[in-house]
Amino acid sequence: MNIIVCIKRVPDTADADISIDKSGKDIDKSGLAFDLNEWDSYAIEEAILLKEKLGGTVTVFSAGGEDSNESLRKCLAMGADDALRLTDPAFAGADGFATARALAEAIRKRPYDLILTGTQAEDDGYGQVGVVMAQMLRIPHVSIVTRIDVQEKKIKAHRELEGGLEEVVEVDLPALLTIQTGINEPRYVSIMGIRKVAKKEIKALGASDLNLKPEEVGLAGSDIQLDKVFLPPVGVGAEMLEGKPEEIARKMFDILKDKGGVA
Amino acid sequence: MKEIIVVAEHRRGELRDVTWEMLSKGRQLSESLGGELSVALLGKDVKNLAEALKPKANRVLLVEDNRLEFYNSETYEKVLAQLVTEKKPVLTMIGHTAMGMDFAPCLAAHLKIPLATDCIGIDPKNETFDLTRQIYGGKINAAVSFLRKGPQYMVTVRAGAFPVMEKEPLPGEIVSVPSPLTDEALARRFLEYMEAAVGEVDITQADILIAVGRGIKDVENIPLVKELADSVGGVLACSRPVVDKKWLPKGCQVGTSGKTVKPKVYVAVGISGAFQHVAGMKGAGTIIAINKDPKAPIFGVAQYGIVADLFKILPVIKDKIKQLKQK
Ligand SMILES: Cc1cc2nc3c(=O)[nH]c(=O)nc-3n(C[C@H](O)[C@H](O)[C@H](O)COP(=O)(O)OP(=O)(O)OC[C@H]3O[C@@H](n4cnc5c(N)ncnc54)[C@H](O)[C@@H]3O)c2cc1C
Ligand SMILES: Nc1ncnc2c1ncn2[C@@H]1O[C@H](COP(=O)(O)O)[C@@H](O)[C@H]1O
Numbered sequence: 001m002n003i004i005v006c007i008k009r010v011p012d013t014a015d016a017d018i019s020i021d022k023s024g025k026d027i028d029k030s031g032l033a034f035d036l037n038e039w040d041s042y043a044i045e046e047a048i049l050l051k052e053k054l055g056g057t058v059t060v061f062s063a064g065g066e067d068s069n070e071s072l073r074k075c076l077a078m079g080a081d082d083a084l085r086l087t088d089p090a091f092a093g094a095d096g097f098a099t100a101r102a103l104a105e106a107i108r109k110r111p112y113d114l115i116l117t118g119t120q121a122e123d124d125g126y127g128q129v130g131v132v133m134a135q136m137l138r139i140p141h142v143s144i145v146t147r148i149d150v151q152e153k154k155i156k157a158h159r160e161l162e163g164g165l166e167e168v169v170e171v172d173l174p175a176l177l178t179i180q181t182g183i184n185e186p187r188y189v190s191i192m193g194i195r196k197v198a199k200k201e202i203k204a205l206g207a208s209d210l211n212l213k214p215e216e217v218g219l220a221g222s223d224i225q226l227d228k229v230f231l232p233p234v235g236v237g238a239e240m241l242e243g244k245p246e247e248i249a250r251k252m253f254d255i256l257k258d259k260g261g262v263a
Numbered sequence: 264m265k266e267i268i269v270v271a272e273h274r275r276g277e278l279r280d281v282t283w284e285m286l287s288k289g290r291q292l293s294e295s296l297g298g299e300l301s302v303a304l305l306g307k308d309v310k311n312l313a314e315a316l317k318p319k320a321n322r323v324l325l326v327e328d329n330r331l332e333f334y335n336s337e338t339y340e341k342v343l344a345q346l347v348t349e350k351k352p353v354l355t356m357i358g359h360t361a362m363g364m365d366f367a368p369c370l371a372a373h374l375k376i377p378l379a380t381d382c383i384g385i386d387p388k389n390e391t392f393d394l395t396r397q398i399y400g401g402k403i404n405a406a407v408s409f410l411r412k413g414p415q416y417m418v419t420v421r422a423g424a425f426p427v428m429e430k431e432p433l434p435g436e437i438v439s440v441p442s443p444l445t446d447e448a449l450a451r452r453f454l455e456y457m458e459a460a461v462g463e464v465d466i467t468q469a470d471i472l473i474a475v476g477r478g479i480k481d482v483e484n485i486p487l488v489k490e491l492a493d494s495v496g497g498v499l500a501c502s503r504p505v506v507d508k509k510w511l512p513k514g515c516q517v518g519t520s521g522k523t524v525k526p527k528v529y530v531a532v533g534i535s536g537a538f539q540h541v542a543g544m545k546g547a548g549t550i551i552a553i554n555k556d557p558k559a560p561i562f563g564v565a566q567y568g569i570v571a572d573l574f575k576i577l578p579v580i581k582d583k584i585k586q587l588k589q590k
Contacts, residue, residue, distance in 0.1 A: 013399040014477070014535050017556065020403070027403060095410075096368075097378065119364075124398055127359065128368040128380050135369035140450035141336065143365040156454070161274070161361045162519050164459030169335075171451045182507035223377035224394070225410040232397070232404045232560065238552060238568035245576055248569055249583035252551065255567060256584075259549040260471045260528035262495045263588075 001056035001150070003047040004115045005080070006103055006130070007040040009064055009071040010123045024228045036071045039118025043179040045186040046148065047116050048079040054150065056113070057081045061106060063091060063099055069202050076200055077193035078186075088206040093219030096126035102217055103129070104136035105210040114155070115176040119144050130178035141176040142169055146183050265298030268324070268352040270343065271316060272362050273304075274334070275456075278312055281358035281422040286319040288385065288425040289356055290433075293321075296387055298353070300433070305342055307332040310437075317435030324350075328442035333453040336366040338444055343370055345443045351415060354385075354392065359419035361520075367419045377411040383424040392416055400537050401560040422519070423542050462514020464498055471497030472526045474517055474544070475505060478533020478554065478573055482510040487577050488532055494584050500524065502534045518543040533573050536561030553577075 011032040021028040036044075047058045060075040062068045063086040072083035086102050094102070107115065115137075117130035134141035146166065147158035159167045160180050171177075207217050219225060241251045256262040269289045272279045286302060293300040299321040304313055306327065313323045326342050347355055347370075357363040357370075359381040371378035383404075384395025394407045409416055466472060473492040479485060485499075492499045499515060506516045517524055518540040529547035533554065534540060541564050544550070552565035555572050562568045569576060 011399075013402055015556065017558065018399065018402060027399065096380065097372065100368075100372075122400060125396075125400070126380050127364045128378070131365065131368035132372045135372040141365075141369070142451065143336075144361055158457065159361065159365070160520050161456075162279075163523070164513070164521060165274075166457040166459070167334075168454040168457060169451055170454055175450070181503065185509070219410070223371075223409060223411050224379050224407050227406045227408055229398070229403050229405045231558070232401065232563060234563045238562045238565040240568045240570065245571070245579040246583060248571070248576065249580040250587070252567075252569070252580055253584050253587050255549065255551060256471065256495050256528055260495070260497075260526075262471065 001050055001054045001113045002111055003050060003056065003058045004107055004110065004112045005040070005044050005047045005058060005060050005075065006115070006117045006133075007044060007060055007062050007071055007075060008037045008118075008121050009034050009062065009068045010037045010121060013122070020229055020231075025226055026229060034067065034070070036074055037118055037121050039120055039179060039181060041186040042181050042183050043116040043118050044075045044078055044080065045184045046179055048187070049184060050114070050148070050150065051079065059084065059110070061086065061103055063087070063094070063102055072202055073194055073197050073200070074189055076197040077189045083200070083202045085202055085204050086210070087204050088217065090207050090214055091218045093222060093225065094217065095222035095224050096124065096128035097132055097223045098217060098221040100129045100132035101136060101221060102210060102212065104133045105212055106205055107133070108137060113173050115139075115174070117176065117178050119178045119180050130176055134176040137176070139174050139176055140171050141178070142171050143178040144180045145177045146180050148177065148183075265293070265296045266350055266352040267293045267296075267298060267300050267354045267356065268347065268350060269300070269302045269320070269356045270358075270363075271302050271304045271312070272358045272360060273306065273309070273312055278315060279358070279360070281360055281420065283319070283427045284422065284425045285356045285358065285420050286316075287427045288420070290319070290430065291428075292354065292385065292387060296353070301350070301352070303343065303346055305331045305339060313437050317437065318432030320435050321433055323435055323437045324440050325437055326440045326442050328444050330444045331442070334362055335449065335451060335453050336369065337449045337451050339366045340370050340373065341443055344373055346440065347374060347376070347415070353413065353415060355415070355417045357417070357419050359421050363419045367417065371417045376415045376417045377409045377413065378417045378419070379407060379409065380419045381421050382418045383421050385418060385420070390414070392418070394418065397538070400535055402558060421538060423538070423545070459513060462512050464514065466498055466500045466515060466517070467522055467524050469498035469524075470527045471495055471530075472500045472517075472524060472528070472547075473497045473530045473532065474500040474502065474534060475532045476502040476534030477504040479505070482508070484574070485510055487574070491577055491581050494581055494588070497530075502540050531561050531565065532577070534561055535559050536564060
């Protein structure tokens, strides 16, 4: 089974104190830690598990700057065979649609049975790239997948719906699946493991390698553009409990007693 | 005439809330554009749903076909591609849900209609629309516009983002639209639904829920939160990453893909407040959030907030509560 996985390197913002940069169109990313998009860490793990079981190859693609090599190397260390990076100054400003088009063009000429992406990216959160790629490659897709059983020339996949309900579907190969968190337990990558793949070449492909015209890539090839970013309005907002830890604890107890009936 | 089409979402015989929310927003948009609102309903034997939708739109575009008994991205795409091509709505609205996320991106790409996903704000502007989306897990809002010009546009709409407003009923008309589906084999086939296994504790019945998120860092620290829950007679719940890492069972998960809870008090510990989590707990009587990040989106839904390192504050809270209860 030949598997292609698309991955993105994203800033870790959940824990960080973030601020808006001077352009007003993005956050200030200096000082932020970056890592493999959470959903993609499950996608690459699933690909490696399938390879270990069924043989074949795993090839990883990422559209991004030089820094993305770090995340691609992590995937190589996890067990991927090959990694490619799509990069071109003309790719700047790409939305989900334009990103999907570049990835689809890069993948089109390669042999594959299965393409895996994450369900969504932690940063832009389009939840779109995988499904658009499937349409462009004219292959069937299943999104938000929490379990895969490979059968003869087809896959049985569980899709997550709302409220704990799942939908089981069958899809002919080649197909694209968008992977949901929790499908597996992504393996730990040691520093030794990363070192082993440090020298491996990661090929870079630009717009001309993909036969894409300037108007088809980056901002020019996008459906949407981001005009400005701002902090979400908090509405009434929470009343902050302040003071020494003991005082905060007492206030919290009072609320629990008052509103929750704690005796 | 400027038509807006809302794609109705239903499952197992019931229309889902996002449908009413989109119809409410769609109506406001169509009124300001001087156009009309249609709702597309695809299914098998769904006349009763069409009747329920009638007062909320100018017309119900009803496509009935035995092949539409269960949602399938392929059949939905085929039917809606034809419908949207024929009707040429300025705007097609689809839920940013397990269903909408699965077919809207390919429908838009197929029809070459510009798409903005997961919108929480939609405002008409000069023949196009200004949108609001959230990025970085809800910590930042983004004002977004369509760069590629329509004349048709498509959006997926976040569930819960738009309120359902009471308005006088519209003279909805049910229009039967012939189904373009044939017996042609599909590359993707629906097999069955599977219900999540019922857990040991039912978090939906608890008066007090102490919910823990990724901020807890390690499974070894879960007892810290469990002790707090025990001390106030509450039940332990959690966000999705805690279940993904198998630190707590799936039955404890609150959110769109977990449980919807309405306890008297919900305490969110080390949870950022992603919309998929908030959707499951915003109905709680009182929400208290404990988070070290003052900008965490959870403080936007909580009534009370504590900005603190949970590892420092939880032991103090636990001891204090013990002490106060003894009095
Ligand atoms: C289709 C789909 C369905 C989903 N369904 C659900 C669902 O049902 N339920 C759900 O919860 N999620 C769901 N998600 C995932 C959701 O998008 C978020 O990824 C998730 O809710 C984040 O969980 P979290 O808040 O625990 O973690 P994070 O977002 O990582 O937040 C951790 C928080 O802990 C705080 N923190 C860290 N250390 C400390 C400390 N020492 N003291 C105090 N605070 C600290 C941080 O400031 C941060 O705010 C779904 C996603 C998708 C795509
Ligand atoms: N720049 C990128 N390079 C490679 N894959 C990407 C990129 N952006 C998004 N993806 C893939 O598409 C998935 C969904 O992203 P999104 O649609 O942006 O939420 C991610 O989990 C990745 O698998």
